[in-house]
Amino acid sequence: MTSHQSTQTMKPATAAKKLGVYLEATPAEFQEGVVTRDELNALQADPPEWLRELRSNGPHPRPVVAAKLGVSISGLARGGVTEALTTEQIEALKQESPEWLQKERATQAEVRKETVRIKEKNKQKQEQQGS
Known part of the structure; x- marks a missing residue:
C-alpha cells in the first residue's frame, strides 16, 4: 500500500504568526491565499524584501x-x-x-x-x- 502525502497548508494568519509579522501589513497576495509548508520554509530560509522590511521596521x-x-x-x-x-x-x-x-x-x-x-x-x- 502506498501512502499519498498531501500538501500541508495553513491560513495566512497562521503563517504570519509563524513568521513573526503583522498579517495586515503583508502583501494582499499573501493575505488572500493559503501558504504551504514548503512556501513557509522558503520564506523563512530566503525572506523576500517585503518580509525583511516588516521584520526590521x-x-x-x-x-x-x-x-x-x-x-x-x-x-x-x-x-x-x-x-x-x-x-x-x-x-x-x-x-x-x-x-x-x-x-x-x-x-x-x-x-x-x-x-x-x-x-x-x-x-x-x-x-x-x-x-
Whole structure:
C-alpha cells in the first residue's frame, strides 16, 4: 500500500504568526491565499524584501512588540498598547520609559526569576529522587 502525502497548508494568519509579522501589513497576495509548508520554509530560509522590511521596521504584532519592550502581552494591554507598533514607535516608547513600562518590565523580571527558581527547585527534587 502506498501512502499519498498531501500538501500541508495553513491560513495566512497562521503563517504570519509563524513568521513573526503583522498579517495586515503583508502583501494582499499573501493575505488572500493559503501558504504551504514548503512556501513557509522558503520564506523563512530566503525572506523576500517585503518580509525583511516588516521584520526590521514593522508594524510588529503584539507578541513581537512585547518581546522588544521586555514585557508580557498582558502588560502591553495594561499599558494601553493594543495595536501593532513600528520599530520607531517601540524605540520612542523605550526612550519615554513611561511608568507603566517600567512597572511591567519589573513584573516581567520577577516572573523570570521565579521561573528560574522553580526550575532549580524541581531539578534538585529530581536529583534527590534519583539518588
